Amino acid sequence: MMAPSFLMRKVSYCCGLSVHSKKSQRKERRKAQRKTQEGRLKMPAAKTKRQSPRIGDEAVxxxxxxTWNEWFKILDAAGGKTMTHQKLVARLSRQHGIGPWWQQMIAVTYEQARGLREKHEKPGGYEISVSRTIEAPLSKAFKAWTDEKARKKWLPSNLKVRKATTNKSLRITWEDEKTSVAVAFLPKGSGKCQVVAQHSKLSNANTAAKMKTFWAQALDRLKELIE
Known part of the structure; x- marks a missing residue:
């Protein structure tokens, strides 16, 4: 006995709804999978943290x-991994004739690169360094440090300039009167310069990390002000 036609239409309609519903569900699942895959593809790869030298190869x-790597190879060949800090500095002075500031800079950076010294740790405490390349003449960057009114616009801290070499360097006693800041001004081509702030004699690693952030933000303000 055949079912009435209206029942057949109802069954067909219901089946059609069921099939359509399943197709819709499959489409939604595929869309969700595509979004997930796209998200994974767009997700940036995790960056490996590395301690980069405080001053670029060109300046060194x-x-x-x-360059830094050339210095590392020279000191490796000389047995630098087993030398004390004093011996490294003495060798750099005796064998290579570079000045005291660069002797310390190269020795400390080498020790950090070879895992002989904790990050930011120096013979006289902890030390951090931050640099920025600025699209402004050396003289303008130097004045932004030495002119107190100009300096207050980006560095509202109390400090005392102990020594100033025009357009080259500054030696500063920080506001805590216990730590020191050395500032180097390096030419970077027409109308550009690099400013390096090095804060030394810090008491511990935590303070060093905080001051590194502080100087990064301060030099960003300087860059924005004078460019």
Whole structure:
């Protein structure tokens, strides 16, 4: 006995709804999978943290005749991994004739690169360094530090300039009167310069990390002000 036609239509309609519903569910699942895959593809790869030298290779080579990696190889060949800090500095002075500031800079950076010294740790305490390349003449950057009114616009801290070499460097006693800041001004081509702030004699690693953030923000303000 055949079912009435209206029942057949109802069954067909219901089946059609069921099939359509399943197709819709499959489409939604595929869309969700595609979004997940796209999200994974767009997700940036995790960056490996590395401690980069405080001053770029170009500046180091210009002042010392070698890049960082070249200095590391020279000191490795000389047995630097087993030397004390004093012996490293003495060798750099005796064998290579570079100045005291660069002797310390190269020795400490080498020790950090070879895992012989904790990050930011120096012979006289902890030390951090931050640099920025600024699209402004050396003289303008130097004045932004030495002119108190101009300096207050980006660095509202109390400090005392102990020594100033025009357009080259500053030696500063920080506001705590216990720590020191050395500032270097390096030429970077037409109308550009690099400013390096090095804060030393810090008491511990936590303070060093905080001051690194502080100087990064301060030099960003300086850059924005004078560019």
């Amino acid at each position: 080579k210009g002042k010392t005749g070698q």
